[in-house]
Amino acid sequence: MDKQEAPLSALCISGGGIRSATFALGIVQGLAEKGLLGRFDYLSTVSGGGYLGGWLTAWKLRAGGIDKVQPKLCTTTEIPEHEPDPVQHLREYNNYLSPKLGFFSSDTWTLVATVTRNMFLNWLVLVPLLAFALMLPRLILSLAILGEPEWYQNQIQDMKHGLGLGLAIAAGVLLAIGIYNALKYLPGVGKQDHSQSDFLRYCLGPIICACLAFITLEAWVTGGDATHPERFSDSTLPYRQLVEWVTGACLAGWIAYFARFPKKVLTKPRLLPGLTCALALAGISTASCAWLLSHKLLLYMHWPVFVTVGPPLLLLSLALAVTLFVGLTSIILNDEDREWLSRAGAWLLLFVVIWTGSSALVLLAPTGLMKFGPRLRSAFGAAGGLGGIITALGGFGLGKHKEKDSQKDGNAKQGAVGNLLMLALQVAALIFVVVFLTGLSLLTNWLLTALRLHTQWTLLGSRLAGIHWSNHPKVLENTGVGTILIFAASFMVFGWIMARFININKFSLHAMYRERLIRAYLGASNPAPEINRFTGFCENDNLYMSALKDAGKPFHVVNTTLNLVAGKRLAWQQRKAEPFTVSALHCGNSRLGFRSSAEYGGRGGMSLGTAITISGAAASPNMGYYSSPLVGFIMTLFNARLGAWLGNPGDTGKDTWRHEGPNSAVNSLVREAFGLTNDTSPYVYLSDGGHFENLGLYEMVKRGCRLVVVIDGAADGEFAYKDFGNALRKIRIDMKVPIEFSSEHTPGENALMHPMLEKKKRCSLATIRYKDLDPQRKNGYLLYIKPMLLGNEPPDVCSYHALNPAFPHQSTGDQWFDESQTESYRMLAYHTLKEMCDGWNPEQNAGFEGFINHVENNYLKDIRRAAAAAGAGK
Missing domain, CATH: 1.10.357 (Tetracycline Repressor; domain 2)
Structure with a gap:
């Protein structure tokens, strides 16, 4: 950790999809108006926070520094017509996945076509490999049946004893x-x-x-x-x-x-x-x-x-x-x-x-x-298909179900519902696996009967003439050993060849997701876009991470997760993951090592678009501590992969870290489907940073930052502070640095659980106790901000909440925001910072120290006085 006297500062933006990005926009605008945005040394983003972080970083580089951007972020500033308006661009693309809504929208059907095409191409790899593996029981059966006397012709009978x-x-x-x-x-x-x-x-x-x-x-x-x-x-x-x-x-x-x-x-x-x-x-x-x-x-x-x-x-x-x-x-x-x-x-x-x-x-x-009769068979198949769809879609919300485990007392009923949903997800997955593998066996029957081999040698031939594929016992008992071996070899060779051609990163949801994030967030500040008039995408919207070296402060750190579902460290069995960061300088982590961002991950190195896409890869077969074997298998089968396979930055990846993905998809698909990801293979699987730590705080404490502002925009309607607790726990375990809220900052019966004081304040202040690790060091301060409705918000925000009671903690699964939803989150955040800074004069009490002192000695004390007065009135 850095021991220098000059206090490093960091702005951390949490995961939470477009909700977190939009809420963070309001905070960033408020910080810019107070002249604080350019004072941060680091910008640490996770998942949805990376949307906004990438947007700000790209704008900062193209504009020539944060000082040029800060004035334009002020809500009263008008952008000249000949210049791009990045804030307005975000409003245009609040439905970033499919900007034009509607059943007959080309954007909607482009998503459908892309998902279907990529899933089919992945099936050309995965299904033959599964069929190959399932040929082993057939092979043993065909060998066993050689004991049947009628299977032997004269030349075979002579060989029987030998x-x-x-x-x-x-x-x-x-x-x-x-x-x-x-x-x-x-x-x-x-x-x-x-x-x-x-x-x-x-x-x-x-x-x-x-x-x-x-x-x-x-x-x-x-x-x-x-x-x-x-x-x-x-x-x-x-x-x-x-x-x-x-x-x-x-x-x-x-x-x-x-x-x-x-x-x-x-x-x-x-x-x-x-x-x-x-x-x-x-x-x-x-x-x-x-x-x-x-x-x-x-x-x-x-x-x-x-x-x-x-x-x-x-x-x-x-x-x-x-x-x-x-x-x-x-x-x-x-x-x-x-x-x-x-x-x-x-x-x-x-x-x-x-x-x-x-x-x-x-x-x-x-x-x-x-x-079964035709109707029962149809119902059985439909149940399996429905189970697969439910599991694949449920994988996107797996983290939300996990959150319910931590609920107690008043929320016990909700926790029980969450557990039942998880159980239902596992049952649906099991039903789908049974139906799918049974169907694959029948498909093999059809291929065997349709392409039966005619030969004079019984070992190689089959007696399938006149046998229908649906007569399973007859197909099994009349298929020769040679036929089984030929089909098994054909399945293996076909799957292997297709795996050499089909890039596992390009033909997944990752590439589709990446292009749309780049268009919506990185393209917002592009001064000379070269837009394809047919697709609506622009080649020069993206930027390479190595180019950000010249962007100045704040230095952007993108947090992702390296999955360790099959990792060897027993203490990490719950985590099943470790951090993996991407910056302008390097990619990797402190345990495995780092590689230059200018070369890592393909020609030209890692790009900003790829980094924020991986950081936001919430739905993946392997999801850190959210991983589930059955769900992982089905999500692999349905190609529900937003993350990416890239070279290991450690010694085992010395020959692969420059690659843009595996040369063959076979090994990666098998490891992904059966939960075998680790950090000892040439390629590693990277996914959403929230699968390890969802606030971006972990890496900033590791860097020794003493002034940290955390914007927690994750969905937390029960105010269980799951992500915050997870971050504090991992920091204390891994770095031996406790983060504590003093009692005066967290008064009330539930102070330890609820640093926000039962929804009565918009922020809270904690001490990062670096001195516990090294007495020579100075402690740091953490300002924690969370979406909160107190009743004094602008009328339009209150109106939106009345119509949408889940606001401001609507589901992360909602990635299609409309205009009123976008503005409500942005305005709530802007109002939050404005209220925190009320009465603060930056010219007289400038800098972060002055800002932190004002929040502590004015805003938080006012809250305590109000709480004390309310208690006295009772």
Whole structure:
């Protein structure tokens, strides 16, 4: 932190969409009239505050400095006709997304066309990749059905025993590899350091592949489903299988053990017997499960159920063996070993859940769906589609629902409603996922039957002639292994190729949102616009961040969020995010590092338009502490992404930080859809700054600013001060700097919760206690301003409130302001600052110190006197 004596000052404008930007406009005009605007060293903006901040910064640069802008911001100043009027421009574009309203407006239909086009292009990447992943249960099913006698022609029958032996050997080798790596990774045995990805890749992966191979082998041994009872004629088969399973499991374990400890076999005398007993139990339980599957369950079910429940049963048998191993080796293994095995068991169970769910949706759900009548099927599909739309739209208001969690007492009912809405959102998301994946499985059926492959080799061919795509069991049982592999490879290749061509940043809501913000806010001060007469957009409205070096004070810092939904820091599990700032000098954060704004993010570097767009990316699949796995998946599918994927400013992004986006969308889409964003990959996902801290205060305290004005224009009708509390909490945790309101500034019973004194004042003053961190430093002051109606506002503002009771805390989802709404917010803010400055003479008591002293010793004291008089009157 800066320890210089000269007090740095900052103006912070919060998030809140166009509502926050419009309210901030009135405050900025009031500050300009008092000559204070040009005295700020920093301008820190978040989300909607960035709209107004970008507008002011662009105007300041083009006009030649804040001193040229300040006089024109005064409400009584007339702008010459030959000059742009940035304030009037904001009124023209208060509906910045679609300036011309109406059902038949080209602006409205341009939005619809853009959203539809971009969603379709993203589906060309995402849907084939999902279809590829969902081909695995079909592949295992097609391999299992090779046990059916009619699937073998003469040349295949001759290979049957050889293929079975080869599959058994491959399964044993895979199991041995998994056990070998488990022995290597166990902290008290192998003592080799490893990551979670190492465990998944080299330990769990081979064991799962071995399990799938074993289940296929069991299907081949049994030789068919209940339509072939002759397979049960061999009464010795179960016992032979028991011996084979036990022998094979123990052999794989011994090979792994002797390979891991070739020279130290006897150094751990109880490890090998314990491992042997555990593997023997695994063989017994696996043989029992195999017998149950083939001799009991298959009498009442068919292959899809066999493939759905088979691998989970085998893996649960292995989990039972691991439990026995822990008990038999308790003297050798330490607590850390047992924790490691518990974590390994957790991943095993997680795969069981994923396999059961995905296989049921791919192999079983379509059959159940097609048994419904046409009306029920239509209703099922409509429910899924409606659930998806509700979830995608609900993602835009996810933060608002989260706010309800903090409500207590009088607002408990509202908090309960918010929780119910969140639950409904999750249920809607689940319904959509079930319907979508079931529909994708049926679409795969249609492709298989429409493009069936004709070949003489049964392994590659299929027997789909004359089978309708809706007959799901027949399609599954008559699709050859080769056909499955060809289609799976086709899905993967098609999705990969499309991902190379389709830029994930350009073909999302981000680009559409960005162009409209630039037109409405950065284009306001453009002295020579080159407007395309057809589209209404202008190429030279935008500015590069590096060009702002010459703009003078205040220095603009745009706050965004780097998402860490899969981050490793346990203390940040609620945050799921860290700050990421963009300025004229650099982009990044203090933990990862910074990169030059002149080069970061593409040719020419980061632009002001891109920065304020990312900062305002409220709706994103990953939204910091608002993130939800199911909602994230659906928002990815619907392409509801206002944020951007850019290069990591840290060491892992040394080859990517200059890129304007990922070269391929595959990795980014997968990480986004399944909540795997982090700060260790070459590309990071940036979204709304409010997903970390919504006031812009965090970065200003980090820079050591001693005079800070915060304009909190977020929707907070319950006056819970959620964003303010969040900022104070993170600053105290991360920087060890408490921010406190003295009792005289916050009188009343609810002083600690409500620094605004139960809606009786428009601002409050706090102390930034830098001295607690360093006694040599001076404390700072924070002036906190919030939209407040006290009854003495101008008549037109009071009238608007009477007609719109939610004013001045209307929903952030309302981004289409009309003229009266815009003027009411602007005028309320202007009136707020005018009332705070009443009686202050800048010429006699100039500067921020004089302004702060006046607010403290006059405005706030007058409020306290009025409150005391009211109390005495009672």
